Amino acid sequence: MVGDTGTVIPTDAPATFPTSAQAADLRLVVLDMDGTLLDGEKRVPEGFWPVAASLLSRGVVLCAASGRQQATLARMFGDLGDDLLFIAENGAHVVHHGRLVSAAAIDRPAVQQAVQAVRVLATTGARVGTVVSTTRSAYVESTDDAFLAEASRYYARLEQVEDLLAVRDDVLKVAVHDVGPVEESAFRALGPLAATHTLVLSGEHWTDLTHRGTTKGAALVRVHERLRISREQTVAFGDHLNDLEMLDAAGMSFAMANAHPQVLDRARYRAPSNLDDGVTRTLVELLRLADLDA
Numbered sequence: 264m265v266g267d268t269g270t271v272i273p274t275d276a277p278a279t280f281p282t283s284a285q286a287a288d289l290r291l292v293v294l295d296m297d298g299t300l301l302d303g304e305k306r307v308p309e310g311f312w313p314v315a316a317s318l319l320s321r322g323v324v325l326c327a328a329s330g331r332q333q334a335t336l337a338r339m340f341g342d343l344g345d346d347l348l349f350i351a352e353n354g355a356h357v358v359h360h361g362r363l364v365s366a367a368a369i370d371r372p373a374v375q376q377a378v379q380a381v382r383v384l385a386t387t388g389a390r391v392g393t394v395v396s397t398t399r400s401a402y403v404e405s406t407d408d409a410f411l412a413e414a415s416r417y418y419a420r421l422e423q424v425e426d427l428l429a430v431r432d433d434v435l436k437v438a439v440h441d442v443g444p445v446e447e448s449a450f451r452a453l454g455p456l457a458a459t460h461t462l463v464l465s466g467e468h469w470t471d472l473t474h475r476g477t478t479k480g481a482a483l484v485r486v487h488e489r490l491r492i493s494r495e496q497t498v499a500f501g502d503h504l505n506d507l508e509m510l511d512a513a514g515m516s517f518a519m520a521n522a523h524p525q526v527l528d529r530a531r532y533r534a535p536s537n538l539d540d541g542v543t544r545t546l547v548e549l550l551r552l553a554d555l556d557a
Contacts (some may be wrong), residue, residue: 265444266555270343271504276403279326279531279532280471280532280548281299281498281532281549281555282552283552285495285514285515285552286308286341286549286550286552286553287438287552287553288496289496289497289498289515289549289553290304290322290323290324290492290493290496290497291323291324291326291484291486291487291490291492291496291497291498292318292323292324292325292326292419292497292498292499293326293328293350293497293498293500293502293509293513294303294325294327294328294337294499294542294545295328295329295479295500295501295502295503295509296327296328296331296339297331297458297466297502297503297535298466298502298503298519298521298522299501299502299506299537299541299542300537300542301537302537302538303478303537303538304487305416307333307339307340307542308542308543310543311540311543311552312320314543314546314547315343316549317550318349318546318550319343319346319542321553322432323492323552324348324490324492325346325347325348326347326348326349326350326483326486327339327340327347327348327350327351328349328354328479328482328483328499328501328506328509329350329351329353330349330352330353330417330436330438330457330465330466330505331351331352331353331385331417331418332351332352332356332396332418332419332420332473333349333351333356333358333398334347334418334419334420335351335417335418335419335420336349336351337349339418340441341413343450344359345360345466346360346408346484347359347485348511350479350482350483350486351366352396352422352435352436352471352475353368353436353463353465353471353473353478353479353505354473354477354478354479354480354481354482354483355368355396355435355436355473355474355477355482356368356396356481357485357486358437359486359489359490363398364489365434365482366398366438366483367434367473367474367477368433368434368435368474369435369436369437369460369472369473369474370474372388372433372458373459373460373472374434374437375428376455376456377393377437377472378393378395378427378428378437379440380437380453380455381393381453382450382451383452384448384449384452387401389441389442389443389448389457389546390407390410390441390442390443391439391440391441391442391448391449392405392406392407392410392411392413392414392439392440393405393427393438393439393440393442394417394433394436394437394438394439394440395417395427395430395436395437395544396415396418396419396434396435396436396437397430397432397433397434397435398430398432398433398435400420400421400422400432400478401414401418401421401422402421402423402424402427402430402483403421403422403423403424403427404423404424404426404427406423409442410440411423413440413446413468415441415485419483421497424472428521432532435474436472436473437453437454437471437472438465438469438470438471438472439452439469439470439471439472440468440487441467441468441469441470441475442468444466444533445464445466445469445470446464446470447469449470450470450478450527452461452468453472456472459475459526460473460477461474461475461476461477461478462474462506463478463504464503464504464505465503465504465505466503468502471505477489477506478505478508479484479505479506479509480507480508480509480510480511481508481511483497483499483508483509483513484512486492487512494512494513494514495514496514497512497513497514497515498513498514498515498516498517498549499512499513499515499516499517500517500518500519500534500541500542500545501516501517501518501519501522501526501530502518502519502521502522502526503522503523504523504525504536504555505525506526507525507526507529510526510529510530515531515532516529516530516532516534516543517530517531517532517533517534518530518532518534519533519534519536519537519541520533520534520535520536520539520541521536521537521538
């Protein structure tokens with residue numbers, strides 16, 4: 264089906280879609296990055312920029328919500344970054360207009376346990392690497408070139424140290440990259456910490472450990488309170504398990520067509536795949552609906 268503006272709405276999408284009244288009351292757009300906004304080359308699609316400018320001109324707050332580092336997100340959005348809200352490190356680090364909104368640190372014994380668990384896993388032959396994130400930077404102790412290349416995609420500020428446990432700054436997140444099946448390897452190795460901390464699969468090869476209760480959704484609730492924006496005035500897009508709580512916290516929640524089955528079940532609406540520019544196309548349709556209601 265083709266909308267009045269030429270926007271293609273996928274025929275396999277649910278029949279329901281936000282109403283023009285909902286679209287007109289939109290005040291906050293929350294976007295996961297990998298598998299959601301970003302294309303197959305991990306880039307922001309060119310068509311997104313004019314849509315972002317249109318949203319900002321209407322006074323809509325635009326938020327990038329990701330397991331990525333805040334500095335990385337800011338770099339990806341260039342000059343637009345100063346105007347955005349960032350829910351980084353899967354909710355552990357929230358920044359708006361360059362100012363800290365919240366930061367949730369992991370207790371040091373848990374950091375030590377996680378780092379040591381991955382070190383033990385590596386001795387079994389598992390191809391794993393650990394990133395320890397703080398508000399200032401991210402740190403690695405591995406010297407493996409492939410791991411360093413992968414980590415640098417997500418961490419614009421990345422430093423190599425001899426011992427991760429020597430990092431003295433408060434740790435926001437411990438992220439583990441696993442070349443093999445992450446759910447059966449790194450995720451399982453960190454499993455004992457799940458009872459007291461938040462442990463999530465954040466990608467095909469990544470698992471993240473954060474402070475208990477730290478999720479993108481919990482961060483979004485704090486943003487609602489801080490900015491006095493309601494759940495009903497919020498639209499969110501996601502594709503993976505670390506997006507579930509974020510989708511729950513948005514009145515208009517979209518799962519990408521390529522999303523994990525649990526995300527497809529949880530979200531209210533469906534958007535085309537990230538490979539089909541699904542976020543941009545859906546936002547164009549929402550803007551069209553808002554104009555119709557004006």
